[in-house]
Amino acid sequence: MKIISILGSTGSIGTQTLDVIRNHKDKFDVFGLSANSSVDILINQILEFNPKIVCIYDEAKYSDLKSKVDKLDLDYNIELCYGLDGLIKIADAKQNDILLTSVVGMIGLIPTLTAIKRGTTIALANKETLVTAGKLVMDEAKKHNVAIIPVDSEHSAIFQCLVGENTSNINKIILTASGGPFRGLDKEAIAQMTKSNALKHPNWSMGQKITIDSATLMNKGLEVIEAKWLFDLDIKKIDVLVHPQSIIHSMVEFKDKSIKAQLGTPNMKGPIQYALGYPQRLESQEDGLDFIKYNNLTFEKPDYECFPCLKLAFDALEKEGTYLSVLNAANEEVVYAFLNDKIKFYDISNIISEALSSHDSINNPDLSQILEADKWARRYVNNKISKLI
Numbered sequence: 001m002k003i004i005s006i007l008g009s010t011g012s013i014g015t016q017t018l019d020v021i022r023n024h025k026d027k028f029d030v031f032g033l034s035a036n037s038s039v040d041i042l043i044n045q046i047l048e049f050n051p052k053i054v055c056i057y058d059e060a061k062y063s064d065l066k067s068k069v070d071k072l073d074l075d076y077n078i079e080l081c082y083g084l085d086g087l088i089k090i091a092d093a094k095q096n097d098i099l100l101t102s103v104v105g106m107i108g109l110i111p112t113l114t115a116i117k118r119g120t121t122i123a124l125a126n127k128e129t130l131v132t133a134g135k136l137v138m139d140e141a142k143k144h145n146v147a148i149i150p151v152d153s154e155h156s157a158i159f160q161c162l163v164g165e166n167t168s169n170i171n172k173i174i175l176t177a178s179g180g181p182f183r184g185l186d187k188e189a190i191a192q193m194t195k196s197n198a199l200k201h202p203n204w205s206m207g208q209k210i211t212i213d214s215a216t217l218m219n220k221g222l223e224v225i226e227a228k229w230l231f232d233l234d235i236k237k238i239d240v241l242v243h244p245q246s247i248i249h250s251m252v253e254f255k256d257k258s259i260k261a262q263l264g265t266p267n268m269k270g271p272i273q274y275a276l277g278y279p280q281r282l283e284s285q286e287d288g289l290d291f292i293k294y295n296n297l298t299f300e301k302p303d304y305e306c307f308p309c310l311k312l313a314f315d316a317l318e319k320e321g322t323y324l325s326v327l328n329a330a331n332e333e334v335v336y337a338f339l340n341d342k343i344k345f346y347d348i349s350n351i352i353s354e355a356l357s358s359h360d361s362i363n364n365p366d367l368s369q370i371l372e373a374d375k376w377a378r379r380y381v382n383n384k385i386s387k388l389i
């Protein structure tokens with residue numbers, strides 16, 4: 001039996017993780033769960049999975065959670081907590097075999113570092129943590145001999161392709177990208193696109209922040225950075241290929257020019273289950289891939305003109321240092337501004353670009369320098385946004 005805690009259990013990845021656990025009750029048990037503010041979803045999860053510790057990040061929702069949990073009259077002890085301290089408490093629990101991090105945003109960074117120091121395996125969906133502090137996180141993981149198992153579909157694909165391989169034989173990795181809902185449109189048309197257009201991902205059903213990231217192609221940029229740190233690759237060995245069907249989840253080309261790919265329907269339960277079961281593969285009740293239904297797999301070059309965020313991410317990765325924390329924090333802030341109808345589609349890339357140009361980067365930053373750069377970027381971006389409104 002593996003003991004699992006989930007940070008972000010009420011979101012798209014969190015609820016699908018609980019679906020996987022429900023289908024494998026003999027293999028997994030839940031220890032800790034957390035949400036930002038979704039009290040009622042948490043209450044249902046408590047009734048079904050009996051976690052021993054539950055955190056609501058938003059302190060204002062704590063009393064609602066507490067009174068609803070008291071009314072459940074549970075026949076076991078449950079600890080309730082809130083805020084970053086609450087997330088850290090779950091991450092630090094010695095009971096955890098795996099901490100699945102599926103919060104959205106770099107709020108996952110400190111809990112992830114806490115679990116690594118405790119020696120707990122990380123199943124990582126929360127890519128922003130690796131974008132803002134990839135070197136620091138991977139160095140800590142190495143120091144504490146902790147495995148970081150990717151949940152992000154592309155990185156799970158690459159991880160699966162690399163099983164049994166010597167990483168020195170990698171020629172390059174090929175990250176596939178759907179191209180998002182605006183693929184093929186010209187810049188003038190894209191400039192008019194609203195949040196409701198951007199929230200219609202062609203293949204995947206996901207949380208709002210990552211869905212906007214897919215529409216700008218920043219998601220692929222974040223994934224290039226995530227791949228660099230996870231697989232310790234030179235930036236020149238990371239390619240992006242638009243593959244609108246999202247059936248090939250990613251590929252690895254080796255030095256003999258042989259290519260391995262991992263394929264499947266666009267369904268995150270596959271990568272989640274792989275990460276929880278690793279190194280074992282577990283049975284799945286999901287539909288398999290029907291090659292006759294998907295008999296036209298196509299490929300295109302990414303359009304850097306229409307989607308400048310991808311280039312911004314490559315440039316930030318080239319320079320490294322706190323540019324990466326600024327890229328991530330600026331992106332988080334502009335995406336929420338776009339979701340709140342405060343800015344237009346191309347304000348997203350324009351503001352991130354300005355933030356990067358105005359930043360004095362620090363090489364090899366420590367945690368406090370990363371957090372400082374993150375704060376600086378959020379202040380800078382919100383100042384810009386307030387002038388646009």
Ligand SMILES: NC(=O)C1=CN([C@@H]2O[C@H](COP(=O)(O)OP(=O)(O)OC[C@H]3O[C@@H](n4cnc5c(N)ncnc54)[C@H](OP(=O)(O)O)[C@@H]3O)[C@@H](O)[C@H]2O)C=CC1
Binds near residue numbers: 008012128207209268
């Ligand atoms: N969805 C997907 O298919 C994929 C997602 N990912 C990555 O996984 C992560 C989660 O994505 P997704 O599940 O789509 O996101 P969702 O928005 O659906 O879920 C986010 C989860 O985090 C919680 N949360 C939000 N903000 C905070 C906060 N400040 N503090 C603590 N908890 C918070 C939410 O709680 P509440 O419900 O209360 O708001 C929810 O449980 C992201 O990093 C994303 O990039 C990667 C690959 C695929």
Ligand SMILES: CC(=O)[C@@H](O)[C@H](O)COP(=O)(O)O
Binds near residue numbers: 177214
């Ligand atoms: C499911 C998943 O891993 C997402 O990150 C997905 O890849 C988004 O699709 P895009 O390729 O459109 O960014």
Ligand SMILES: [Mn+2]
Binds near residue numbers: 153223
């Ligand atoms: Mn992905």
